[in-house]
Amino acid sequence: MHITVPRTSFLQHVQRCQNIVEKRSPNAILSNLLLRASNETLEIVATDLQIGVSSKVHIHIQDEGEITISAKKLFDIVKELDVDSDVELKTESSFMEIKSGRSKFRLSTLPAIDYPGIPEQDTDFSIQFEGKDLATMIGATSFSMSTDETRKYLTGTLFEISPEQGLQLIATDGHRMALVGTLLDQNVEACRAIVPRKAVAEIKKICEETQGQVTLSLGKRQVRLDAGEHSLTSKVIDAKFPVYQDVIPSDNPEEAVVDRIRMDQILRRSMIVANEFTHDVRLQFSNNSIQVSAHNTEQEQAEEFVEADYTGKDVSIGFNGRYLRDVLSAVQTERVRIQFKDELSPVLILEDGSDASKYVVMPMRI
Amino acid sequence: MQQPTLSHQTILHADMDAFYASVEARDNPELHDKPLIVGGNATQRGVVAAANYIARTYGIHSAMPTKTALKLCPHVMLLPPRIKHYAEISQHIRAIFARFTPLIEPLSLDEAFLNISGSLKLFGSAEHIGRSIQQAIKKELNLPVSIGIAPNKFIAKIASDIDKPHGFVCIAAEEVQSFLDPLPIERIWGVGRVTTQRFAKANLHTMGAVRCLTKEAATSLLGKHGGHFWKLAHGIDERPVVPEHKAKSISHETTFSVDIKDREILSAWLLDLTEQVMRRVRQKKFKGRTIHLKLRFDNFTTITRSHTLKHSTDVTQVVWQAVQQMFEKHLPPQQSIRLVGMGMDGFGHVSEKQAELFEAPELKKQRTVDHIVDHIQTRFGSNILKRGSSHKK
Numbered sequence: 001m002h003i004t005v006p007r008t009s010f011l012q013h014v015q016r017c018q019n020i021v022e023k024r025s026p027n028a029i030l031s032n033l034l035l036r037a038s039n040e041t042l043e044i045v046a047t048d049l050q051i052g053v054s055s056k057v058h059i060h061i062q063d064e065g066e067i068t069i070s071a072k073k074l075f076d077i078v079k080e081l082d083v084d085s086d087v088e089l090k091t092e093s094s095f096m097e098i099k100s101g102r103s104k105f106r107l108s109t110l111p112a113i114d115y116p117g118i119p120e121q122d123t124d125f126s127i128q129f130e131g132k133d134l135a136t137m138i139g140a141t142s143f144s145m146s147t148d149e150t151r152k153y154l155t156g157t158l159f160e161i162s163p164e165q166g167l168q169l170i171a172t173d174g175h176r177m178a179l180v181g182t183l184l185d186q187n188v189e190a191c192r193a194i195v196p197r198k199a200v201a202e203i204k205k206i207c208e209e210t211q212g213q214v215t216l217s218l219g220k221r222q223v224r225l226d227a228g229e230h231s232l233t234s235k236v237i238d239a240k241f242p243v244y245q246d247v248i249p250s251d252n253p254e255e256a257v258v259d260r261i262r263m264d265q266i267l268r269r270s271m272i273v274a275n276e277f278t279h280d281v282r283l284q285f286s287n288n289s290i291q292v293s294a295h296n297t298e299q300e301q302a303e304e305f306v307e308a309d310y311t312g313k314d315v316s317i318g319f320n321g322r323y324l325r326d327v328l329s330a331v332q333t334e335r336v337r338i339q340f341k342d343e344l345s346p347v348l349i350l351e352d353g354s355d356a357s358k359y360v361v362m363p364m365r366i
Numbered sequence: 367m368q369q370p371t372l373s374h375q376t377i378l379h380a381d382m383d384a385f386y387a388s389v390e391a392r393d394n395p396e397l398h399d400k401p402l403i404v405g406g407n408a409t410q411r412g413v414v415a416a417a418n419y420i421a422r423t424y425g426i427h428s429a430m431p432t433k434t435a436l437k438l439c440p441h442v443m444l445l446p447p448r449i450k451h452y453a454e455i456s457q458h459i460r461a462i463f464a465r466f467t468p469l470i471e472p473l474s475l476d477e478a479f480l481n482i483s484g485s486l487k488l489f490g491s492a493e494h495i496g497r498s499i500q501q502a503i504k505k506e507l508n509l510p511v512s513i514g515i516a517p518n519k520f521i522a523k524i525a526s527d528i529d530k531p532h533g534f535v536c537i538a539a540e541e542v543q544s545f546l547d548p549l550p551i552e553r554i555w556g557v558g559r560v561t562t563q564r565f566a567k568a569n570l571h572t573m574g575a576v577r578c579l580t581k582e583a584a585t586s587l588l589g590k591h592g593g594h595f596w597k598l599a600h601g602i603d604e605r606p607v608v609p610e611h612k613a614k615s616i617s618h619e620t621t622f623s624v625d626i627k628d629r630e631i632l633s634a635w636l637l638d639l640t641e642q643v644m645r646r647v648r649q650k651k652f653k654g655r656t657i658h659l660k661l662r663f664d665n666f667t668t669i670t671r672s673h674t675l676k677h678s679t680d681v682t683q684v685v686w687q688a689v690q691q692m693f694e695k696h697l698p699p700q701q702s703i704r705l706v707g708m709g710m711d712g713f714g715h716v717s718e719k720q721a722e723l724f725e726a727p728e729l730k731k732q733r734t735v736d737h738i739v740d741h742i743q744t745r746f747g748s749n750i751l752k753r754g755s756s757h758k759k
Contacts (some may be wrong), residue, residue: 148677150655150676150677150678151677172723172724174722174723174724175720175721175722175723176723177723242723242724247723247724277651278651278719278720280719318719320720344721346723360723362720362721362722362723363721364719364720364721365719365721366719
């Protein structure tokens with residue numbers, strides 16, 4: 001293999017792929033990237049056996065061929081090269097020579113034939129979607145995914161497509177849940193997949209960098225994203241997602257509307273003296289105000305009022321303050337609606353003027 | 367010969383003298399000079415939780431069945447335990463300890479290790495600190511305590527025990543060997559009847575005799591624990607004092623005065639221990655994943671078995687099911703048991719107060735039960751309310 005590629009675009013593609021490479025894999029070849037040069041195209045492939053990413057770039061090829069090389073070393077080297085230079089890559093027996101300007105490196109390689117590669121596409125249904133919008137939807141839900149490996153089915157985000165609801169993303173750690181949805185202007189079939197945490201993060205990054213539409217495909221075993229030069233394939237979590245519809249309260253009688261930024265500031269201040277592990281804060285809803293208070297085991301306290309549109313009965317509810325702050329950061333509108341029943345029932349937080357995003361937070365007993 | 371080194375810490379072991387009995391005698395001065403035991407009812411297979419020193423002259427000791435105690439001394443005063451009351455007093459005792467060091471490791475309501483190494487500059491000599499604690503407990507609570515001070519936990523515990531009641535024994539680093547050498551080897555923790563016989567066969571009767579062996583000889587004579595005994599005989603014990611808030615596990619165990627074979631009774635004891643442990647787990651707002659079961663057989667072999675749950679929990683019923691299964695699996699039929707214990711670790715910091723979105727209704731019910739039981743036990747003492755089968759013990 002012998003190719004020449006502009007440093008800037010090469011770096012971008014290498015970076016995209018090396019993100020998913022396991023830093024310390026017992027299988028040495030999994031620390032490598034696969035470079036495949038043919039038909040005036042360089043394809044860079046990375047996989048951790050769960051997720052595979054492929055990135056294609058148009059280049060000038062002197063000699064076609066394929067080889068694998070350490071992802072980290074290649075990335076670290078290309079990163080340090082002159083910004084405007086070209087990078088020349090040439091295989092020499094079991095090594096690869098990297099030249100750029102006056103710099104010259106020689107890295108060891110492993111044969112491409114041993115590389116596991118990316119599985120064939122195995123999905124049932126695809127939709128086209130604006131990349132930036134998908135990134136926003138992921139950003140508005142992914143914080144609710146669980147990190148508890150004992151509840152595997154909660155460690156991903158549910159991607160659900162249905163004719164009635166369009167595309168919905170749902171994430172929950174068992175204490176709070178985030179749901180965002182958007183209707184689709186294309187005919188769709190019902191399908192769903194739990195996409196693992198790491199793939200969710202990579203899909204978001206690719207979507208953020210993509211101008212225009214992406215193709216999202218869901219299958220029983222696989223999820224796939226095609227976005228311009230990049231494509232990502234991931235195994236899905238083979239488990240049953242909880243019946244999330246059952247925990248979205250539909251008849252919470254009370255509603256308080258409050259300024260989002262102001263509420264967040266008050267929570268941030270109050271939590272300075274909240275219990276450092278449980279972050280519990282108390283929200284006391286009363287006529288036209290919410291009193292936010294927190295205290296810790298050393299008897300330190302915080303207390304502050306925020307104006308709110310509220311005319312219901314007096315209710316006091318405990319929360320993990322972090323859960324509330326996560327929701328307030330995810331929501332886009334100036335004001336938010338907080339709907340509740342009593343101190344122990346699920347609380348629903350909605351954007352002002354739209355029910356497309358739903359955030360359910362379970363209270364804490366106080 | 368290898369010469370092990372001694373670390374220079376100052377560890378204080380405080381052990382209340384016949385704690386429950388002393389509290390009862392203090393609260394009922396007319397009982398002051400009478401034999402007195404605190405414990406369970408004789409008709410319900412209760413055991414002696416504490417015996418005052420007069421009762422002990424009749425041969426009564428703690429963990430003995432109440433029935434036996436009444437036989438030994440028919441006119442002994444039997445009082446039911448008031449755990450909540452003792453727990454309050456225990457809090458006061460800990461507050462006294464805390465005046466001298468934050469490094470307190472309570473072993474139970476009536477016993478604790480204190481690391482006072484860092485307190486010597488501030489409060490004066492170890493002896494002065496020990497005397498101050500003993501006097502404060504006498505003056506503020508009118509209760510007797512025995513104190514042992516030594517370079518490590520092992521020696522401090524022996525020291526507090528050797529001159530009970532009102533004991534006060536201070537062993538300096540250079541006195542360790544002369545203190546330990548003449549002691550009978552039964553003083554070493556973990557040495558039971560069988561091991562004692564093994565020592566005796568090897569003509570080893572004192573700690574000094576064990577010390578004079580080489581480490582290799584100790585291992586070959588005394589088996590896999592030989593190295594451990596040899597270290598103890600040299601006064602080496604490197605276990606640190608672990609303050610309770612840093613504890614990585616919570617456990618309880620109980621030793622029977624007579625070996626028990628009846629599985630139902632053993633199971634009842636285990637349930638009681640499980641309830642106590644889980645109550646502490648909930649008090650600390652922990653949820654644990656790993657459950658430990660400890661069984662010591664009549665031949666003094668001890669087995670510990672662990673089980674890791676799929677999810678962290680603080681629900682007594684969930685843990686109890688796992689404990690029961692382990693117990694059934696690991697206890698051979700017809701095996702007599704000398705000690706049972708259970709513990710939990712693998713704690714995360716999810717608040718127990720945080721409500722769950724997808725909780726099974728059954729689990730929700732169990733959690734409510736725990737909540738109510740905890741509340742009642744906190745108000746009225748832990749003996750007022752128990753799960754059905756723990757009554758059998």
